[in-house]
Amino acid sequence: MNIKEAFNQKNCIKNLCAYELYYQVSLGKLASLSKINDLDYEVDFTLALGSIYEVIQDIKDLKNAKEILDNEIQKQAAMDAMQNFVNANLELIKNKSIKVDDLINEINDEIFFNETMNEVCEINYEEVSKKYKNLITEELSIQIIKSLNDLMK
Numbered sequence: 035m036n037i038k039e040a041f042n043q044k045n046c047i048k049n050l051c052a053y054e055l056y057y058q059v060s061l062g063k064l065a066s067l068s069k070i071n072d073l074d075y076e077v078d079f080t081l082a083l084g085s086i087y088e089v090i091q092d093i094k095d096l097k098n099a100k101e102i103l104d105n106e107i108q109k110q111a112a113m114d115a116m117q118n119f120v121n122a123n124l125e126l127i128k129n130k131s132i133k134v135d136d137l138i139n140e141i142n143d144e145i146f147f148n149e150t151m152n153e154v155c156e157i158n159y160e161e162v163s164k165k166y167k168n169l170i171t172e173e174l175s176i177q178i179i180k181s182l183n184d185l186m187k
Contacts, residue, residue, distance in 0.1 A: 035099040037182045040090045043175040047166040052104060053082045054162055055155040056111035056147075063151065064119045068132050073119070079169075085110050087182055105144065112141045 039045065054077045065073050089106045093099045116137060126132045140146040 035090060035094045035103070037087075037090070037186070038179055040086075040103075041175060041179045041182060043170055043172050046175050046178060047163060047170050049086050049103070049107060050079070050082055050166050050170070051159060051163045052107050052155075053077070053086055053111045054166075055158055056108045057082070057115045059151045059154050060112040060115035060146070061119060062154075063146070064115065064132070064137075067137075068119075068123065068126050070123060070126075073122075081114070082111075083178065085114055087185075108147060109141055109144070112146055113138070116141065 040049070057077050058075045061073050061075055065071060086107060089103070089110050090099075093102060093106055096102070116134070120127055120132075120134060123132075127134055137146065
């Protein structure tokens with residue numbers, strides 16, 4: 035798997051859509067566990083791209099990279115959601131209302147996402163993909179690839 039393939043228009047849309055949904059559903063679970071309702075579910079486009087890039091860099095040499103990409107994006111989005119949640123809610127961590135280590139282990143062990151969470155992602159995929167189909171043009175995809183290639187130099 036290479037940068038050009040991973041960030042072509044079609045894959046860029048697919049991966050950003052997956053990342054956003056996984057991130058938001060992860061935050062939803064954290065909100066439910068902590069009983070906090072005023073979370074910002076907005077996904078920063080550039081941070082999402084950066085996370086996806088890092089995932090791809092980590093798995094690009096694996097024979098099954100394409101097969102595991104979605105799972106790895108899911109784990110990374112959940113980790114990013116966890117990090118942002120922890121940073122915004124340090125008191126919960128200090129008083130141990132949320133056991134971060136246990137949740138991180140669940141993410142790494144691929145048991146953080148349950149069937150309902152995956153269904154929510156599937157149900158909302160089309161709606162979120164519309165946003166990225168309007169945002170990620172062929173030209174923007176080419177610019178993203180160029181920028182990422184420049185980063186690797």
